[in-house]
Amino acid sequence: MAASPSSVHEVAVAAAAAAAMEYASPQEDQQQQKQQARPRAMLTGAGGGGAKGRHHAYSRKDKSLGLLCSNFVVMYNREDVESIGLDEAAKSLGVERRRIYDIVNVLESVGILVRKAKNRYTWIGFDGVPMALQELKERALREKSGLAPLPTEQQSAAMMSDDEDDDKLGNPDGDVEESEKLSQTVDNPSDKPGAPRCRLRSDHRKEKSLGLLTQNFVKLFLTTEVDMVSLDEAAKLLLGEGHEETNMRTKVRRLYDIANVLSSLNLIEKVQQGDTRKPAFRWLGRIVKPNAENGVTVAVPLPGKTLSNKRAFGTELTNIDVPRSHLDSKIQKKAKLTQNGGDILKNCKLTVQSRLGQSKKNGIVYGPFHPAGARKHELDGGNKTGQMERVEDWESFSASFQPQYQNQALSDLFAHYVEAWKTWYSEFAQGSNIMQRHFGQSVNHFFIG
DNA sequence: CCCTCCCGCCACGTT
DNA sequence: AACGTGGCGGGAGGG
Known part of the structure; x- marks a missing residue:
């Protein structure tokens, strides 16, 4: 194929594909990933599928979610991309479908994608981010004011109504499918008159992690003065007080995943806290909205000085106010x-x-x-x-x-x-x-x- | 050794 | 029932 790339995107896509290619044999996963106990951590240099012998030793770095996400974005961030099939994506990027879900969930949480149908997503692009963040912020503030009496800044307390997993205590009965808390995510736009609210039933039960976690993680940055948190701090905040060992650990694992993806999007950046180990993550999504002169939006070049720079730039994330x-x-x-x-x-x-x-x-x-x-x-x-x-x-x-x-x-x-x-x-x-x-x-x- | 975090089993949700 | 999603945590790679 002598397709000479005529646009930057094509080059980028080609690069992404190439990169993807070297991290797993594409044909392997799609075919039969179903149910075979595939020996873990192998595919070192073994197959290659007859491709060029370019095999460096296996390295997890090459398979990180962050990298995958970058490749994903490179591949689809174009105007002419309309719909994205999970299978295509998985195949193109050379990963199993499971990983695509991971990425797609967080991308959707920040407005870059939207689920259109089963196996199908619509690409929105980075243009959708400001809006998504805006909404997240609004929702977060609303929730907060609705629950916490004193929503000042500081890392107050848990602001979301995240429930717990199975109730370990309480009423130990069988089938009372109460409509637990769940909630957030639900937000009736302008629902003042008449019906105060319509709680959705069958709210995605599963909506317990990744997607939501991502949003809550982001909310944390949007509603708090702190713009740097370590993952276990975040986990603690997001879980509330009662953090159980196991639960925490799992949460943190997820946060690692999310943080990696968010980092690849440059929404956050890892930074070393002084000399302590355990890096933290800093939010980079702060934006300044100038006058409505021409609506130009610019990003704030973070001054670097920790905290209190927010005031200086006085800024709102996105001031898209419309009738x-x-x-x-x-x-x-x-x-x-x-x-x-x-x-x-x-x-x-x-x-x-x-x-x-x-x-x-x-x-x-x-x-x-x-x-x-x-x-x-x-x-x-x-x-x-x-x-x-x-x-x-x-x-x-x-x-x-x-x-x-x-x-x-x-x-x-x-x-x-x-x-x-x-x-x-x-x-x-x-x-x-x-x-x-x-x-x-x-x-x-x-x-x- | 501890921190990161990828892999993929399998439960749950949808069709 | 088959298939699509994705929770979850073991345990390996990396520093």
């Missing part, structure tokens, strides 16, 4: 109009992106991640690391993280679609039809001719 009520109405309408609301919203997204595309086609390095197999240059000794390199990262990050809106109108348009999508999605994701009850009749004239 909610109106938008909601539109969305409801849209959702009702089509069977597959995802498509229309996707179209909206694509439209906006294509517009924005003109301005960001200027050879921008799409995505904050490292080129593809490039290994992250670890901190070199000093705890201060390099401020410079961080800033550089920030620049590229901001470039892709937030598109440069050309003008107010475009910015507005983008915000609208984004908001629309969000609203619709949150409703749809809950599998509820409450929106029809709430808005069904009052907004019929919006989109229906």
Whole structure:
């Protein structure tokens, strides 16, 4: 195949594929990964499937979630990517499907992806991140104020209503499927009138980890002054007081996974705390929203000084404020109009992106991640690391993280679609039809001719 | 030795 | 029942 790459993306994709190729024989997993006790930790240099003899010893580094995530992003972060099949992804990246789930879950938690159907995801891209964070923050604050009487800053206490696993004590009875706590994730947009709330039943029982954990982990950064936490601190905070040995350990394992993925997205960065071992993670997702002049959004070049720099930049994560009520109405309408609301919203997204595309086609390095197999240059000794390199990262990050809106109108348009999508999605994701009850009749004239 | 964290079994949810 | 998801923790690699 002499396909000469004509775009940066193709090169990137090729690189990603190449990188993926060297970490597992692609044909092996798909075929029969079902039920064979495959000897663990093997595939050293053994097969290769007749490929070029380029085999370095097995190394877990080459199979880390972070790297996988980078490759995943390189592969799909383009405007023309619409739908992503898990199987394709797994095959292309040369990993088993299980790993794709891991990545996809966290990516979805930060708004980069959205589940469209079984085995199918829709790529939103980094443009979706600000909005997702915004919503996370709002939700977090709401929850907090609803529970904690004094939600000042500081690492107060657990803010989420994370339940525990099986209740070890309490009422030891059999089948009383109470509607435990679960909750969060549920958020009725503008639900003031009439029905105060519609608790979703059958809320994904499983929604106990990874996805939620990721969100809660992020919320931790969004609602707290501290922007540096070690994983076990985080685990402790997220679990509440009663941390049980085993439970904690598992949580921390998950946090490692999440942190790695988030790091590859440059949403957080690992830093060495002074000279103690146990690194911590610092949030990098802080963004400044300037005046509404032209809606340009820029990233804050973290000063590096720990804490209290937040005040200095006074910043809100994303100030996408739009006339909610109106938008909601539109969305409801849209959702009702089509069977597959995802498509229309996707179209909206694509439209906006294509517009924005003109301005960001200027050879921008799409995505904050490292080129593809490039290994992250670890901190070199000093705890201060390099401020410079961080800033550089920030620049590229901001470039892709937030598109440069050309003008107010475009910015507005983008915000609208984004908001629309969000609203619709949150409703749809809950599998509820409450929106029809709430808005069904009052907004019929919006989109229906 | 302890910290990281990948692998994949298998339970649970969906179709 | 088959298949899709993904919780969970053993235990190996890495420092």
